[in-house]
Amino acid sequence: MSIYADNAATTKISKNALETMNKCAENCFGNPSSPHAHGQKAFSALYSARNVIGTLIGANVAQEVVFTSGGSESDTQAIMTGVAYGEKYGKNKIISSSFEHPAVLNALKHVKTKGFEVVLIDPDRDGIVKPEKLEQVIDENTALVSIMTANNEIGTIQPIKELCAVAHKHSALFHTDAVQAIGHIPFSAKEMNVDLMSASAHKFHGPRGVGILYVKAGIQPSKIIYGGHQENDSRPGTENLPAIAGMAAALKDSVLNMKQNMEYVSSLRKKLTQQILTLPNVLLNGDETKRVPGIMNFVFEGIEGEALLLMLDSRGISASSGSACTSGSLDPSHVLKAIGLPDGLTHGNLRLSLSEENTEEEIDEIAKAIIESVNKLRSMSVTWNEILSGKRKSEIESAK
Ligand SMILES: Cc1ncc(COP(=O)(O)O)c(C=O)c1O
Structure with a gap:
């Protein structure tokens, strides 16, 4: 794939x-x-x-x-x-x-x-x-x-x-x-x-x-x-x-082809967003509607974005943790900091950017891979386990 x-x-x-x-x-x-x-x-x-x-x-x-x-x-x-x-x-x-x-x-x-x-x-x-x-x-x-x-x-x-x-x-x-x-x-x-x-x-x-x-x-x-x-x-x-x-x-x-591309890519983005948001403690960054059709960015509490990217890559999915010009650096995204995301959340983000060449089947594959990878990474995450046990406060609710 x-x-x-x-x-x-x-x-x-x-x-x-x-x-x-x-x-x-x-x-x-x-x-x-x-x-x-x-x-x-x-x-x-x-x-x-x-x-x-x-x-x-x-x-x-x-x-x-x-x-x-x-x-x-x-x-x-x-x-x-x-x-x-x-x-x-x-x-x-x-x-x-x-x-x-x-x-x-x-x-x-x-x-x-x-x-x-x-x-x-x-x-x-x-x-x-x-x-x-x-x-x-x-x-x-x-x-x-x-x-x-x-x-x-x-x-x-x-x-x-x-x-x-x-x-x-x-x-x-x-x-x-x-x-x-x-x-x-x-x-x-x-x-x-x-x-x-x-x-x-x-x-x-x-x-x-x-x-x-x-x-x-x-x-x-x-x-x-x-x-x-x-x-x-x-x-x-x-x-x-x-x-x-x-x-x-x-x-x-x-x-x-803009009108039809916008409609199609937006529908793919909405479908993918919906599926990803079935995971707990996930945030979609930025206004839900005032956005270009293809770009979406999520924060997954309790995991590192880079680890998620590697897991997706191993399943044949190319995504990003932000700007191509800054990926490779482990600094938190200046964009997420600028919109006021708490420091604890700026490391667990994933950018997906679609085009009219993506298919509905690909969207289902991406969603499945993300859900499985996030669950796997969380099962190994000390932070996530502390959130689950109540030892650590979740930052997602206050960030919404
Ligand atoms: C918003 C924005 N500005 C400028 C650039 C730089 O464009 P180029 O790669 O053509 O130099 C990019 C590339 O990612 C971009 O996303």
Whole structure:
């Protein structure tokens, strides 16, 4: 048995994306910046991919789409664009949330060395950053607000339009890391009115190492790579055209099939959640409904998440204990800490992330494997036995 339930880490590339990439590599191998016929053929493929993607993400004009190497680069460039905006207008504060992806949090650490004050607001217990909280800390000195659209560990969706309106009221730019949202839930840059948005192809069945930075017309993106004048002088380097074409094909498929995929994947998630919650002392992290269709995160009291992952892996099930970038470290999840989960519970978590390729039968297999593994691990757990005997207080009830 082999079941993939780690789609938030990366997705399997689609056949269409792969074929589009191969065709493009073979037929459009010229450099889009070259004036000759081969170059112009490649230029026109690049132009077409930018138009397709611009339309699919609700850009005002296709030129607002900058192609990058993925989510981490887009996030870094977005943050540095906020820094440049602050330097231009004499503002030196950036606001973000404490449960962002490390791509944002570590870029912000760097920004502090440039004399910027960084304020991180906590999401509530339901995994949602409330606009009122942003209101409390924002002021005219704020250059940028950066809040993710969907959290990569627990899947909760943030009120981006409202948060963005608060930022704009104070003349701050607004960036959203939409890496876990694009291709999974409806998103329109125009409708949300965001200034900057990051996306990554490998999260929606596109290739790795290619992504999008949306930059609203009129905003000058800061360069973080120095070189030529590609991407309207904002991201130097010969464009990775086959990957860009593959990304456009994958996003088109994801958006065209979004309604039915959302319904199907949500139904799988609900079924799996229901089965897992038949176990005692289990918590689903984050709001039950305001979430992307495929991501769910549970805490199982009395066991270590890593042990559970290994047992699932031995049964052919690939899952995760949080972000792929932090797995391997035994530190508790910064996301679970940010939503206020008691320390004793932050180690026993499991992230499952489904896609439209999963089947109902796989969901039953995953549920069975989890229930059996948790029971087995608990039978060997001192903590669990102390909870059962009343020697130790359960933390689950107070965490709900
Ligand atoms: C929310 C979020 N932001 C950024 C990234 C980084 O994207 P990439 O792997 O394309 O650099 C990820 C990847 O897991 C993510 O989940």
